[in-house]
Amino acid sequence: xxxxxxxxxxxxxxxGQRVTLRCSPRSGDLSVYWYQQSLDQxxxxxxxxxxxxxxxxxxxxxxxxxxxxxxxxxxLNLSSLELGDSALYFCASSGLDWxxxxxGQGTRLTVV
Amino acid sequence: DAKTTQPPSMDCAEGRAANxxxxxxxxxxxxxxxxxxxxxxxxxxxxxxxxxxNETNEMASLxxxxxxxxxxxxxxxxxxxxxxxxxxxxxxxxxxGNMLTFGGGTRLMVKP
Numbered sequence: 001x002x003x004x005x006x007x008x009x010x011x012x013x014x015x016g017q018r019v020t021l022r023c024s025p026r027s028g029d030l031s032v033y034w035y036q037q038s039l040d041q042x043x044x045x046x047x048x049x050x051x052x053x054x055x056x057x058x059x060x061x062x063x064x065x066x067x068x069x070x071x072x073x074x075x076l077n078l079s080s081l082e083l084g085d086s087a088l089y090f091c092a093s094s095g096l097d098w099x100x101x102x103x104g105q106g107t108r109l110t111v112v
Numbered sequence: 113d114a115k116t117t118q119p120p121s122m123d124c125a126e127g128r129a130a131n132x133x134x135x136x137x138x139x140x141x142x143x144x145x146x147x148x149x150x151x152x153x154x155x156x157x158x159x160x161x162x163x164x165x166n167e168t169n170e171m172a173s174l175x176x177x178x179x180x181x182x183x184x185x186x187x188x189x190x191x192x193x194x195x196x197x198x199x200x201x202x203x204x205x206x207x208x209g210n211m212l213t214f215g216g217g218t219r220l221m222v223k224p
Contacts, residue, residue, distance in 0.1 A: 033211065042214050043150075088153065090156070092156075099144060099201075099204075101156075103157070105155050
């Protein structure tokens with residue numbers, strides 16, 4: 001158990017819809033990261049938040065957004081969903097060493 | 113981040129040592145070598161990291177060459193549960209710098 005909790009574990013939704021994925025980081029970790037893993041691609045970094053502020057952006061689509069709340073949990077919002085957005089979405093958190101990240105078990109999103 | 117090169121796949125017999133190589137010939141002086149693994153569809157798991165000295169923990173040993181251009185992750189007694197994709201990543205060890213960038217990794221198959 002990494003200490004990072006992601007909900008829901010599975011999500012099935014239709015094209016055009018909007019969903020919210022939730023992440024609770026390890027206790028005390030200020031950094032939260034979101035990654036996407038599609039079947040035909042590796043782990044793609046989407047975005048990082050540090051203590052409530054956006055810190056770094058990766059290959060995140062404009063239809064996607066995220067935020068980190070004062071209690072440090074984070075949400076990833078995916079809108080106008082397309083079939084190609086079907087993937088595993090991982091959240092990770094880290095303390096002082098951003099290289100030592102702890103990943104949740106992921107949310108498997110299926111867009112039909 | 114410095115680019116890393118890993119073999120796409122390796123096999124190992126159960127109970128034997130698994131030696132996973134990684135080349136990082138352009139590594140900078142302030143960059144550490146991190147290893148993660150991902151067991152099928154689970155969240156990536158941090159294994160170990162090091163700068164220039166060899167490191168050992170309960171999971172594995174990390175051997176870094178003197179010129180730091182390559183490293184080897186050693187699982188001393190591989191079990192079937194060690195079957196996973198292993199990622200070698202280089203980055204600074206602090207709360208700055210680039211995010212963890214996962215390449216293709218090495219798919220390790222531990223066989224009975």
